[in-house]
Amino acid sequence: MAIAYPYSAIVGQQDMKLALLIAAVDQDVGGVLVFGDRGTGKSTAIRALAALMPKVRMVKGCAYNCSPDADAAQLCDACRALGANLDTHVHLQPVPVIDLPLGATEDRVIGSLDLEKALRLGEKAFEPGLLARAHRGFLYIDEVNLLEDHIVDALLDVAASGENVVEREGLSIRHPARFVLVGSGNPEEGELRPQLLDRFGLSVDVKTPQDLESRVQIIRLRDEFERDRAGFVKRWQRKEGAVRRQLQKAREGLDDVELPDAILTLAARLCMALGTDGLRGELTLIRASRALAALEGKSAVTAEHLQRVAPLVLRHRLRRDPLDEAGSGVRIERALEELFAA
Numbered sequence: 001m002a003i004a005y006p007y008s009a010i011v012g013q014q015d016m017k018l019a020l021l022i023a024a025v026d027q028d029v030g031g032v033l034v035f036g037d038r039g040t041g042k043s044t045a046i047r048a049l050a051a052l053m054p055k056v057r058m059v060k061g062c063a064y065n066c067s068p069d070a071d072a073a074q075l076c077d078a079c080r081a082l083g084a085n086l087d088t089h090v091h092l093q094p095v096p097v098i099d100l101p102l103g104a105t106e107d108r109v110i111g112s113l114d115l116e117k118a119l120r121l122g123e124k125a126f127e128p129g130l131l132a133r134a135h136r137g138f139l140y141i142d143e144v145n146l147l148e149d150h151i152v153d154a155l156l157d158v159a160a161s162g163e164n165v166v167e168r169e170g171l172s173i174r175h176p177a178r179f180v181l182v183g184s185g186n187p188e189e190g191e192l193r194p195q196l197l198d199r200f201g202l203s204v205d206v207k208t209p210q211d212l213e214s215r216v217q218i219i220r221l222r223d224e225f226e227r228d229r230a231g232f233v234k235r236w237q238r239k240e241g242a243v244r245r246q247l248q249k250a251r252e253g254l255d256d257v258e259l260p261d262a263i264l265t266l267a268a269r270l271c272m273a274l275g276t277d278g279l280r281g282e283l284t285l286i287r288a289s290r291a292l293a294a295l296e297g298k299s300a301v302t303a304e305h306l307q308r309v310a311p312l313v314l315r316h317r318l319r320r321d322p323l324d325e326a327g328s329g330v331r332i333e334r335a336l337e338e339l340f341a342a
Contacts, residue, residue, distance in 0.1 A: 003229045007048035008239035010041055011218045012209055018292075019202040019312050020049045023180050025250045025291040030159075030201025030284060031181030033144070033192070033316065040206045041218075042184040046140050047097055052244045055092040056136055063128040064175050065096065065135045074176055096137030098130050098179075102146055110154050111166050111173065126173045131164045134179040144183030145192045152196050155181070159199045201284045202309075203316035205329075250294035257290045258300040266306055266339065273335045276317045284313045307336055 010017060019032045034042045059066045059079045066079040068090045082089060100109065111129035130139070141147065147155075158164050164177040183200065185192070197203075209215050225232040233240075267285040274281075288309040289301045298305075315328040 003233055004047045004051035005044050005222075005225055006233055006236040006240050007045070007052050008243055009221055009225070009232075009236050010045055010048065011221065012214055013041055013045065013206055015312065016042070016045055016204045016206055018308075019204050020045060020182070021247065021295060022288050022291040022309070022312075023182070023202060024049055024053060024247060025294055026254055026287055027178065027180055029287050029291060030199060031183070033197070033200040033203045034182070034184040034206055035187050035203070036184075036206030037208045038186060040208055042206065043140065043142060046138060046182050046184075050095050050097040050138055052240065052247060053095040054244070054248055055094055057090055058093045058136075059086065060089045060091045064132045065093075065137070067136065076175055096133060096135075098134040098137065098139050100130055100139060100141045100151075102143055104130065104151065106150055106154060109151055110158075110164055126166065126171055128175070129164075131158055131177040131179075132175060135175075135177050137179055139179045139181050141181070141183045143185050143189065144196075145185040145187070145190045147196075149193070152193055156195055156199060197316055198280065200316065202288065202312040204312060205315075246295060249297065250291065253297075254291065254294045257293045257298065259286060259290060260300060263289065263301050263303065263306060266303060270306075270310060270335060270339055271314070273339065274314060274318055274331065276314065277319070281314055281317050285309065288313055303340070307340070310336060 007017070016032075016034055019034075023029050023032050036042070056065075057068055059068055059075075059082070062076060062079055064076045064079075066075050068079075068086050072080055079086060107129065109129050110131055112127055158177050159181060162176060162178040164173075164175055166173040181200065183192075209218065221232075264282075264286065267282045267289075271279075271281045271285070285306065286301070289305040292305045292309055293299075293301045296305075311329055311332050314332055318328045318331060
């Protein structure tokens with residue numbers, strides 16, 4: 001198994017690291033979209049975060065990553081058939097990180113008829129796709145803005161329901177597919193479809209570091225990692241452990257974080273001031289704020305939490321204003337200043 005670069009050794013890119021941590025604490029936030037220059041550590045950060053996640057209990061040999069602690073209705077047919085023997089087939093597995101390549105066919109993504117069984121045994125059987133393998137983990141799409149439309153449509157359906165439904169060749173299959181969707185890309189190569197863009201809970205713009213000290217530090221650390229991966233990971237073990245404990249504690253305490261009515265009012269007023277469509281902006285704002293409060297070990301969400309996550313949540317949800325040439329980040333900062341000055 002490949003050794004992941006330590007999360008705590010990533011230099012800079014604070015917004016990206018924060019967004020990924022928030023999405024890892026609360027999967028319902030809706031995933032992360034990372035747009036920016038090539039070679040800025042996007043895929044490195046995603047794999048590093050997955051390596052920090054605690055191992056999850058899975059049914060051994062299950063193609064759908066079923067949890068033995070799930071209700072019977074949420075298990076696949078094979079796991080449900082184990083009945084009382086289910087506990088004897090449990091093992092701990094690393095959180096899955098599945099890459100969705102640009103050239104993947106729809107059958108490869110959502111699943112298809114198992115041709116080998118069909119030809120050899122004359123049976124109609126389902127061969128799970130990438131969405132099944134990503135269940136309870138991360139689905140990573142590099143160059144997400146270049147995805148073909150029919151793949152985007154399939155992802156939209158699953159992202160909305162948390163379930164993958166396949167109806168083809170006489171098969172009718174339904175299985176859970178809940179994952180943290182992480183997309184990355186270069187905006188110069190094309191825009192993302194608005195329907196898919198809205199499905200991402202958080203959005204981050206990453207830039208190539210422009211200060212000499214940061215660039216030298218990044219190069220030095222990466223060179224040390226490439227020359228002795230095991231030794232490098234060992235040297236960062238203590239810091240990695242601290243982040244891992246923080247993440248685990250936040251996940252366990254998330255439901256106990258209080259959300260005052262005043263914060264709900266602030267979230268609604270901010271979205272109204274910015275003219276966001278629908279209510280997904282407010283819902284994501286409060287979820288992300290609660291996850292950030294949990295990461296900081298706080299018992300309640302504060303206005304400061306809302307301010308910190310607002311750019312991550314709202315920058316990709318703003319309509320273009322032909323009369324305002326300011327970027328979305330500037331518009332959000334301006335709205336926050338006016339809101340908290342009132």
